[in-house]
Amino acid sequence: MIRTVATTAYDDQKPGTSGLRKKVPHFQQENYVENFVQSIFDSLEGFEGATLVLGGDGRYFNREVVQIVLRMAAANGFGRVLVGRGGLLSTPAASNLIRSRGAFGGIILSASHNPGGPTEDFGIKYNIANGGPAPERITEAIFAKSRAITEYRILDAPDLDLDGTGETRLGDMVVEIVDPVADYAALMERLFDFEAIRALFAGGFRMSYDAMHAVTGPYAREILENRLGAPAGTVLNGDPLPDFGGHHPDPNLVHARELYERMMAPGAPDFGAASDGDGDRNLIIGRGIFVTPSDSLALLAANAHLAPGYAQGLKGIARSMPTSAAADRVAARLGIPLFETPTGWKFFGNLLDAGMATLCGEESAGTGSDHVREKDGLWAVLLWLNILAARRQSVREIVEDHWRTFGRDYYTRHDYEALETEAATALIDDLRDRLSDLPGTEVAGLVIERADDFAYHDPVDASTSERQGIRLYFTGGARAVFRLSGTGTAGATLRVYLERFAPGPDGLDRDPQEALADVIAAADAIAGIRKRTGREAPDVIT
Ligand code: G1P
Ligand code: ZN
Numbered sequence: 001m002i003r004t005v006a007t008t009a010y011d012d013q014k015p016g017t018s019g020l021r022k023k024v025p026h027f028q029q030e031n032y033v034e035n036f037v038q039s040i041f042d043s044l045e046g047f048e049g050a051t052l053v054l055g056g057d058g059r060y061f062n063r064e065v066v067q068i069v070l071r072m073a074a075a076n077g078f079g080r081v082l083v084g085r086g087g088l089l090s091t092p093a094a095s096n097l098i099r100s101r102g103a104f105g106g107i108i109l110s111a112s113h114n115p116g117g118p119t120e121d122f123g124i125k126y127n128i129a130n131g132g133p134a135p136e137r138i139t140e141a142i143f144a145k146s147r148a149i150t151e152y153r154i155l156d157a158p159d160l161d162l163d164g165t166g167e168t169r170l171g172d173m174v175v176e177i178v179d180p181v182a183d184y185a186a187l188m189e190r191l192f193d194f195e196a197i198r199a200l201f202a203g204g205f206r207m208s209y210d211a212m213h214a215v216t217g218p219y220a221r222e223i224l225e226n227r228l229g230a231p232a233g234t235v236l237n238g239d240p241l242p243d244f245g246g247h248h249p250d251p252n253l254v255h256a257r258e259l260y261e262r263m264m265a266p267g268a269p270d271f272g273a274a275s276d277g278d279g280d281r282n283l284i285i286g287r288g289i290f291v292t293p294s295d296s297l298a299l300l301a302a303n304a305h306l307a308p309g310y311a312q313g314l315k316g317i318a319r320s321m322p323t324s325a326a327a328d329r330v331a332a333r334l335g336i337p338l339f340e341t342p343t344g345w346k347f348f349g350n351l352l353d354a355g356m357a358t359l360c361g362e363e364s365a366g367t368g369s370d371h372v373r374e375k376d377g378l379w380a381v382l383l384w385l386n387i388l389a390a391r392r393q394s395v396r397e398i399v400e401d402h403w404r405t406f407g408r409d410y411y412t413r414h415d416y417e418a419l420e421t422e423a424a425t426a427l428i429d430d431l432r433d434r435l436s437d438l439p440g441t442e443v444a445g446l447v448i449e450r451a452d453d454f455a456y457h458d459p460v461d462a463s464t465s466e467r468q469g470i471r472l473y474f475t476g477g478a479r480a481v482f483r484l485s486g487t488g489t490a491g492a493t494l495r496v497y498l499e500r501f502a503p504g505p506d507g508l509d510r511d512p513q514e515a516l517a518d519v520i521a522a523a524d525a526i527a528g529i530r531k532r533t534g535r536e537a538p539d540v541i542t
Contacts, residue, residue, distance in 0.1 A: 001156045002075045002171070007031045013039065013146035015139040017344045017486030019125025021111045024061050027122045031152070033068050038152035039145035040107070040126045041076045043138055047104045049079035053097045053127075055089025055180060056109025057215040057249075057278035058240040059116030063087050065109050065124070067159045074173040075153035078104075081173065084180035087162050088240065090215045090279030092368070092376035093184040095131035099372065100183055105129055110278035113250035114489065117243035121489050132349035132373025136465065181222045188223060191309030191371055192382045196389040201229045205388070206269035209234055209381065210259040213241040214249040216279040219378055228385075249276050251283035251365055251377075252542045253290065264288060271388065271395060275377035280345075281365040282380040286395020292512075294324035294411050294499075297361030299402050300383050301330045304359060306390040307383055309371065316357040318348050321454050321469055322481045322497040323363040324409040333406070342456045342468035343483065349373050350460035363413060363497065365542075400508070407503040410515040414538035415485075416494040416529065424484055424492035427532045431470045431482060438472065444521035446474040454481075472526065477501050478516075480523040494533070496523050513541070 010029075013020055013036050020036055027033055041047075052073050056062040066087040073081050082097055083089075089097065091108055098106045105128050111121035126134045126142065134142070155171045165177045188194075201207075207230055211217035217238035224230040236259070237245065248255040251274035263272040263285040272285035284291040291299070301317050304310035317331045318339040331338035339357055341347035345366065351357040352370045361367040366375035384395075391398060416424075438451040454468040469483035478500040485493035498519045502508060513520070524530055 002153055003156055004151050004153050005031070005034070006151050007035055007149060009147050009149045010035060011147055014143045015125070018112060018133060019108070019123050021114065021121055021123040021487060021489050023489055024118055024120060024122045027061060033065055033124070034072065034152045034154065035146055035149050036124055037069055037072050037107070039142050039149055041072070042145045042149070043141040044105065048077045050104035051080040051082060051101060052078045053082045053089070053094050053101070053103045053106035055084035055094050056087060057090070058086070058088050058242065059111065059122065059244070059277065060118055060120065060242040061122045062109050062242070063162065066162060068154075069107055070160060070170055070175060071155045071157055072153065074155040074157070074171040078173055080176060082176050082178055083162065085163060085165055085177050088180045088215055088218070090180070090184070090219060092280055092372050092374045092379065093180055093219070095127060095372035095374040096184055096187055097178070098127060098129065099131040103129065108278070111489075112278050112487065113248065113276040113281060114487070115244065115248045116277065120243070127373070130349060130353055130373050132352070133344070133346040135346055135349065136463070181219050184219060185223050185227065187371060188379065188382055189227070191379070192307050192386045193389065194228060197382070197385045198229050200385065200389040205271070207234050207271040207273070208236055208259060208262055208269045210236045210251070210256055210274035211238045212247065212249040212251065212256070212274060212276065213237045213239060213245040214275065214277040214279070215240055216275040216378055219279065223378065223382070244277065251276050251281055252540065254540050256283055259283070260285060260290065271384070273381040273384070275381075276365070279377050280375040282367060282377040283365055284380070284384055284395075286399065289396045289399060291395065291399055292324070292411050293361065293365045293367070294326050294363045294409060295399065295402070296380070297323065297359070297367050298326035298330045298406065299398065300367060300380065300387070301327055301334070301359050302402060303387045303391070304383065307386040310358065310369070314358040315355055316351070318351050318357040318360040320344070320347070320362040321471070322413075322483065322495070323361060324411040324499045325501065326406065326409040327361065329406040339459070342454065342465050344486070345375055347456065347458070347465070350458055354460045356459070363411065403508045404504060407501060408508045409499055409501050410510070410512045411499045412512045412516055413542045414496045414498070414520070415540040415542070416533055416535050417488070417539040418491040419494055419533050421492045423532050424494050427494065427527055427529070428470065428482060428484055431527055435470070438526070441526070443525045444518050446476070446478065446518055446522045449473050449475045472523070474519070474522065478519045480519055482523070482527060494529070496529070496538075498523060
């Protein structure tokens with residue numbers, strides 16, 4: 001029986017950079033999930049009888065919300081829901097399923113790299129028919145609906161068993177439980193030279209892949225160990241856990257410390273990689289060398305033609321604004337366009353759909369291509385493996401060769417987490433107010449040449465997104481960018497992105513913190529970071 005339930009609106013269901021993210025207890029408030037899911041459905045049109053894809057990264061509360069969404073999808077008229085077995089689907093695998101199965105859209109349950117558990121983070125995100133995150137037009141509609149909602153529809157039915165595969169019915173709707181890995185693994189086999197990678201492993205190549213107890217464990221075991229013949233044990237922390245083993249499933253040098261230390265130690269494997277909670281981020285470390293995500297994007301772009309899926313070359317490269325300019329140099333060399341978009345994967349969707357870009361990337365460990373409409377952690381790892389198999393050089397050799405050819409964009413990001421929202425907002429507002437006065441200012445030995453607040457004009461749909469980050473350009477080419485995170489769940493997180501280009505051939509092997517010391521000092525002096533936040537140092541440096 002379908003029930004219409006009266007409800008009261010919440011005023012804080014505004015989707016951020018990537019869906020709605022809150023602490024689990026916040027989501028557990030009465031009807032909080034139901035309100036948001038109904039607001040998603042109320043913002044869409046024409047899904048009667050259509051297919052919805054549903055799955056998540058397995059974090060705490062995943063299973064409960066899967067059951068709620070299933071019952072609400074049935075009550076709202078969807079014809080079929082494809083749900084990953086156990087309620088699991090990595091974000092890129094969900095994107096692929098939406099596309100390959102011609103679904104109307106998908107609901108992905110994840111808070112990405114944020115911690116999980118009864119008092120940690122949860123998230124709900126809606127993706128459209130191209131497989132990508134809903135554009136702002138839809139997320140704004142969802143927010144508007146959520147503020148005015150008075151009722152939701154739900155089917156009265158017992159919980160479904162999610163752990164088998166196959167079809168069952170929920171009211172008039174078919175629920176199809178699918179193997180979360182199969183279609184995705186098949187897609188990877190089409191894009192990459194699995195035979196060459198198998199030969200690489202057969203020749204004794206050693207790799208460590210840290211799945212961080214998150215969703216990619218089953219994907220990595222199947223692809224790396226079963227299909228590519230990497231020795232058992234290549235995949236570390238491969239069992240998804242609701243609390244990710246108590247860690248942040250964030251593949252950076254702080255939270256993937258063990259992997260980093262293993263890669264820096266004597267006798268390290270040839271290649272180290274990790275992925276985040278929902279499988280869309282990647283961390284790449286060679287023996288004795290960490291590859292900055294911005295460099296990784298540039299390097300993948302320069303070498304993508306070595307993989308069968310990209311042998312035709314690239315149509316263009318897109319990167320988020322705070323990502324370094326390393327990819328720009330590759331695009332220039334290849335004679336293809338480079339697009340600079342605001343932070344967040346949703347801004348790449350139009351460029352990919354229009355065939356204007358093939359590869360996309362963000363400095364926050366996200367890389368992907370037009371094979372899906374999300375960033376894709378394992379995809380990046382496999383492209384790296386394909387390149388390593390084709391070039392038969394070490395990661396270090398490949399990176400250093402890249403720097404010699406293109407020069408090096410020294411890069412670092414400093415994050416100040418859980419700041420008082422007011423102080424953080426004031427810092428940004430104040431910078432924005434001073435933008436026109438800043439050019440010509442000298443600070444920490446650097447002179448500001450240009451300062452602006454990034455606005456993006458989408459070349460495909462002509463929409464404009466303003467206030468996407470304060471940019472300071474210094475004479476000599478260094479840059480500092482300031483923006484507030486749109487994914488945090490506690491206070492505000494200030495991100496400061498710093499970079500400088502070194503053309504080489506000398507000075508290519510410095511420590512980025514040292515190579516950027518004056519830019520870091522200038523950023524602090526201009527924005528008054530320490531003074532305003534009371535923090536002596538960033539919480540996370542990547
Ligand atoms: C962060 C990253 C951004 C990424 C997003 C979702 O967003 O900076 O590049 O797209 O997570 O993974 P932020 O917290 O900065 O808004
Ligand atoms: Zn993620």
